[in-house]
Amino acid sequence: MLSYKLQKFQATNFRNLFPDIIEFGPKINCILGENGNGKTNILEAIYVLTNKKSFRKNTSFPQYLGIDGGKPEIILSSVFETGEDDLVSYSAKLEEKKAQFFLEGKAIKKKPEIKMIFINPFDSYGFHNVPSSRRTWFDHHISLIDPVYKKTLNKYTSGLRSRNFLLAKKPPQYRDQIKAYDRELASNSVYLTSARLKFISEMVPFCESIFKKIFAEEHELGIELSTKIQGLDEQQVFDLLQSNLEKDEMRCVTSYGVHKDDYVLLFDGLNSFDYCSLGQQKMSYLSLLFAYIELFRYKFSSFPIVLIDDVSGELDKFRWKKLVEFLEQSEFQVLITTANEKFKEELEQIQNAKKIYVESGRIS
Numbered sequence: 001m002l003s004y005k006l007q008k009f010q011a012t013n014f015r016n017l018f019p020d021i022i023e024f025g026p027k028i029n030c031i032l033g034e035n036g037n038g039k040t041n042i043l044e045a046i047y048v049l050t051n052k053k054s055f056r057k058n059t060s061f062p063q064y065l066g067i068d069g070g071k072p073e074i075i076l077s078s079v080f081e082t083g084e085d086d087l088v089s090y091s092a093k094l095e096e097k098k099a100q101f102f103l104e105g106k107a108i109k110k111k112p113e114i115k116m117i118f119i120n121p122f123d124s125y126g127f128h129n130v131p132s133s134r135r136t137w138f139d140h141h142i143s144l145i146d147p148v149y150k151k152t153l154n155k156y157t158s159g160l161r162s163r164n165f166l167l168a169k170k171p172p173q174y175r176d177q178i179k180a181y182d183r184e185l186a187s188n189s190v191y192l193t194s195a196r197l198k199f200i201s202e203m204v205p206f207c208e209s210i211f212k213k214i215f216a217e218e219h220e221l222g223i224e225l226s227t228k229i230q231g232l233d234e235q236q237v238f239d240l241l242q243s244n245l246e247k248d249e250m251r252c253v254t255s256y257g258v259h260k261d262d263y264v265l266l267f268d269g270l271n272s273f274d275y276c277s278l279g280q281q282k283m284s285y286l287s288l289l290f291a292y293i294e295l296f297r298y299k300f301s302s303f304p305i306v307l308i309d310d311v312s313g314e315l316d317k318f319r320w321k322k323l324v325e326f327l328e329q330s331e332f333q334v335l336i337t338t339a340n341e342k343f344k345e346e347l348e349q350i351q352n353a354k355k356i357y358v359e360s361g362r363i364s
């Protein structure tokens with residue numbers, strides 16, 4: 001897999017951003033500015049170009065479109081440097097009902113494999129408190145490195161939706177159809193569970209040491225999967241689904257399956273949700289993401305581009321300093337934003353880092 005690094009970017013008609021060309025360095029890029037000036041919008045525009053969707057929930061073209069813009073059209077243009085020192089231009093034209101993507105000026109259907117990790121430390125709260133956020137986190141990050149997982153998960157989700165639709169209709173004549181769905185769900189469940197366990201076992205070696213590496217404290221992170229499917233074969237999962245059919249019919253929803261799996265993040269062997277302070281939860285969450293980046297490098301010998309949006313909040317000055325040192329020693333390209341004065345001071349001291357100042361959507 002190629003390592004992509006963003007060299008230049010320009011957004012036209014995207015939220016409050018002016019179409020200034022932003023130049024990025026190969027390592028740390030600090031995007032600085034006061035609240036509400038467009039720092040996150042820059043990250044979002046870059047993310048939309050490479051992922052065809054935003055990291056903000058329930059957001060699409062109408063929200064992206066600059067309210068002051070004339071033409072209802074957004075242009076996102078970029079130049080990426082690939083691991084082989086080559087430059088490649090990649091752009092998008094977004095309209096209300098249409099999105100076109102261009103590589104070296106030619107329209108393309110399949111997007112280039114520019115992998116990007118978005119880190120918003122505020123997501124730590126959802127990750128620790130909401131099981132569905134944890135599931136989404138794991139599904140998203142496993143999918144990034146395992147396309148078969150992504151495909152299987154899509155099949156599972158669509159099978160589940162159809163099953164629930166039939167359950168809501170209630171009459172027993174749909175049972176044969178549900179049986180067919182259960183065969184497929186069982187087979188996909190077994191694959192998804194084994195892929196989740198494999199991912200966790202691959203993450204473990206990186207998780208064990210990452211906290212110390214970033215924050216210079218002896219704490220060990222671990223991950224556990226909590227599932228009712230583990231150790232069951234296809235037939236047994238099928239039997240489990242069928243044995244719950246009557247209950248499911250009453251509830252109009254499928255009560256067992258990998259969609260109910262959960263994950264536990266362990267901090268020195270203890271559930272981080274029960275045991276950790278907010279600051280420790282945030283550090284654990286950041287560490288988990290950096291362990292993932294190390295796993296990514298191990299698997300593909302390349303790095304994703306890392307976007308970090310606003311690391312203010314519960315981290316104290318010592319931890320920020322450590323985080324900055326860790327980023328300085330890392331090889332990946334990072335775009336990091338902050339409005340926090342103290343963290344800004346830390347970032348401004350980094351030599352060889354590119355500093356990008358944003359004011360009212362303009363790059364200064």
Ligand SMILES: Nc1ncnc2c1ncn2[C@@H]1O[C@H](COP(=O)(O)OP(=O)(O)OP(=O)(O)O)[C@@H](O)[C@H]1O
Pocket residue numbers: 014015016017033034035036037038039040041042062063064065066067068310338339
């Ligand atoms: N569609 C839009 N058109 C024009 N301006 C928009 C649009 N959507 C959002 N904005 C403006 O973008 C600004 C917010 O930008 P952004 O979230 O990037 O700020 P930020 O610099 O990250 O701030 P903070 O430090 O508070 O996170 C707001 O001023 C908002 O009014």
Ligand SMILES: [Mg+2]
Pocket residue numbers: 039040041309310
């Ligand atoms: Mg912001």
